[in-house]
Amino acid sequence: MKEGTSSGGGSDPRQPSTAKQYAPPKLSAQDLPIDYAGFLAVVFGVLGVMLRYKVCSWIAIIFCAQSLVNMKNFENDLKQLSMAFM
Amino acid sequence: MATASLIRPRRAALVLFLLALSFSLSLAAHFEGFDSDDLHSAAADAASADDDEEGLEVELPPPPPISLSTSSPSPPVTTTASSPNPNSDPNPTLTPPNPTPALDLWDEDEFEGIPVPEAVSVDESAAPAEAAPSDPAADAAAEAAPAPPRRPAELLRAYTIEIACVSFLICFLLNYFTGKRQNEAIALAWATRFATRDSIFDKNFSLLGTGDGKDTPLLMKEGQDVFKFYASGRRYCQGMLATMEMRARHDLLSKLVELVFPRKDTITFEVVMNEEAMDHVVLAVARKKAAKTMQKEERDLQKFASVLTSAPAGRRWVADELAVVAESKEVAGDMITEAVLDQVLGDKAFEKFGKWFISLHFSDQLAGSYKKVLSFKFVLPDASNMAEMTRLVALVPYYIDLVGRYKLSNHARSKTEATRTKAAQEAFREQQGLRQEALQRKKAEKKKLMEEAEAKLSAEALRKKEEKERARQMKKSMPKVKMLRS
Numbered sequence: 001m002k003e004g005t006s007s008g009g010g011s012d013p014r015q016p017s018t019a020k021q022y023a024p025p026k027l028s029a030q031d032l033p034i035d036y037a038g039f040l041a042v043v044f045g046v047l048g049v050m051l052r053y054k055v056c057s058w059i060a061i062i063f064c065a066q067s068l069v070n071m072k073n074f075e076n077d078l079k080q081l082s083m084a085f086m
Numbered sequence: 087m088a089t090a091s092l093i094r095p096r097r098a099a100l101v102l103f104l105l106a107l108s109f110s111l112s113l114a115a116h117f118e119g120f121d122s123d124d125l126h127s128a129a130a131d132a133a134s135a136d137d138d139e140e141g142l143e144v145e146l147p148p149p150p151p152i153s154l155s156t157s158s159p160s161p162p163v164t165t166t167a168s169s170p171n172p173n174s175d176p177n178p179t180l181t182p183p184n185p186t187p188a189l190d191l192w193d194e195d196e197f198e199g200i201p202v203p204e205a206v207s208v209d210e211s212a213a214p215a216e217a218a219p220s221d222p223a224a225d226a227a228a229e230a231a232p233a234p235p236r237r238p239a240e241l242l243r244a245y246t247i248e249i250a251c252v253s254f255l256i257c258f259l260l261n262y263f264t265g266k267r268q269n270e271a272i273a274l275a276w277a278t279r280f281a282t283r284d285s286i287f288d289k290n291f292s293l294l295g296t297g298d299g300k301d302t303p304l305l306m307k308e309g310q311d312v313f314k315f316y317a318s319g320r321r322y323c324q325g326m327l328a329t330m331e332m333r334a335r336h337d338l339l340s341k342l343v344e345l346v347f348p349r350k351d352t353i354t355f356e357v358v359m360n361e362e363a364m365d366h367v368v369l370a371v372a373r374k375k376a377a378k379t380m381q382k383e384e385r386d387l388q389k390f391a392s393v394l395t396s397a398p399a400g401r402r403w404v405a406d407e408l409a410v411v412a413e414s415k416e417v418a419g420d421m422i423t424e425a426v427l428d429q430v431l432g433d434k435a436f437e438k439f440g441k442w443f444i445s446l447h448f449s450d451q452l453a454g455s456y457k458k459v460l461s462f463k464f465v466l467p468d469a470s471n472m473a474e475m476t477r478l479v480a481l482v483p484y485y486i487d488l489v490g491r492y493k494l495s496n497h498a499r500s501k502t503e504a505t506r507t508k509a510a511q512e513a514f515r516e517q518q519g520l521r522q523e524a525l526q527r528k529k530a531e532k533k534k535l536m537e538e539a540e541a542k543l544s545a546e547a548l549r550k551k552e553e554k555e556r557a558r559q560m561k562k563s564m565p566k567v568k569m570l571r572s
Contacts, residue, residue: 013487014292014319014321015319015321018318020318020319066258071309
């Protein structure tokens with residue numbers, strides 16, 4: 001009724017009856033963009049541990065901070081944090 | 087752990103001895119034996135190498151277990167140190183060089199409980215250095231032990247990396263908060279301008295924001311640089327999702343990268359049209375270079391559309407910088423109306439608003455989960471200049487209505503229908519080919535499996551047969567042998 005009038009005329013384009021809730025698109029883990037910073041953090045962390053270069057460990061920490069700052073979901077990154085700090 | 091024990095002279099021996107007694111009561115005996123052995127070798131190493139650093143590196147390979155046994159090694163250290171003299175010999179030679187008060191303070195209180203983790207942290211020296219202020223002091227003692235007096239200048243030189251990294255991290259953190267606030271300010275400015283009461287989206291959509299309640303937040307934050315705004319409940323379309331992608335202001339490293347490769351804040355509106363409300367329309371408008379890449383990269387444009395080389399005769403057309411990619415001239419002419427040319431895409435308007443425009447892309451054959459989508463991509467202005475993109479935002483509802491009402495002429499429709507059925511057939515054929523391939527692969531795999539199983543079975547059967555035969559032969563031969571023997 002209301003919708004009928006609104007859809008018929010050009011005055012009010014709103015149609016509350018057709019409103020749909022937002023459904024976030026389902027993302028699989030593989031579709032997510034690669035976390036380069038986290039990857040680099042792990043690489044440098046491993047290098048730092050293996051070669052005992054302080055610089056590597058520091059760079060790992062910095063990249064770790066970057067990946068933390070850029071992360072979008074809060075679940076899987078604590079792992080990386082601990083990895084990078086090794 | 088040897089270094090830790092070396093640092094400490096006999097002064098704390100009494101206290102430690104008491105501790106050792108209490109520990110040895112609670113701990114298994116074999117732990118002590120093992121550790122003391124380990125310690126002997128380590129102590130020998132340390133004694134042979136005068137340099138503390140080298141001694142450290144030498145003794146690293148046998149990593150001490152860090153959990154329950156962390157406390158156990160310390161008591162044996164003291165007991166062995168008090169009973170055999172060679173262990174305590176290097177101590178006095180090493181203690182004079184580091185008479186820092188910080189070190190003394192550190193050992194006296196904390197050494198007895200946790201010597202092993204300390205030793206571990208010394209070798210890493212990276213992570214804990216910024217965590218606790220007391221760690222660098224111990225670290226310094228371990229590193230600068232051979233050089234007796236340590237002046238601040240030397241200290242500075244020894245820790246340039248640490249100082250640089252820690253200060254960078256501090257900058258990073260400060261930048262994180264300021265950048266985050268900047269991004270949020272821009273997103274909020276956009277939302278207050280276009281999505282609050284009596285604004286353009288409020289007048290066009292009945293549902294704003296991602297929540298269902300009345301006072302749910304309009305914007306959804308998806309990371310520090312991505313904000314989303316959702317609206318629904320309008321004729322001709324199912325919903326609209328606006329995604330703001332900001333520059334990574336919160337991330338100092340990305341900011342540095344952006345100095346070289348500049349980026350802009352963008353906003354993308356994606357309108358999902360109703361199935362019945364959109365006729366065959368494939369159209370894209372962008373700057374010439376971008377239009378060409380779009381034509382190459384987007385599948386629907388690739389399949390159905392081409393770059394229009396000339397404007398429809400006798401009409402005002404889009405600004406020179408822009409290129410139109412469309413299925414036919416008719417569609418392009420009908421979609422790019424006089425009003426749009428006046429407002430945004432015409433020569434005069436584009437001079438003023440062109441800097442905020444990136445692209446339009448309408449398609450009824452999109453490859454994603456929704457087929458009929460209008461997408462608009464604009465540059466986001468600063469928080470203070472948000473009003474400048476009002477005209478561009480107004481394009482969104484305008485085009486929803488325009489596309490929703492649009493009907494192709496019969497002539498054009500027959501053409502587009504033909505191409506679509508062709509494309510659909512092609513896609514179907516492709517899919518069928520894929521399916522068949524998959525089926526064949528499956529069949530082949532099954533066959534292989536069956537054959538393998540058969541081979542296995544037959545091999546087993548063969549073996550069984552052979553065994554049986556052998557047994558029979560044995561049986562046959564056995565009595566003969568017996569007979570012979572007897």
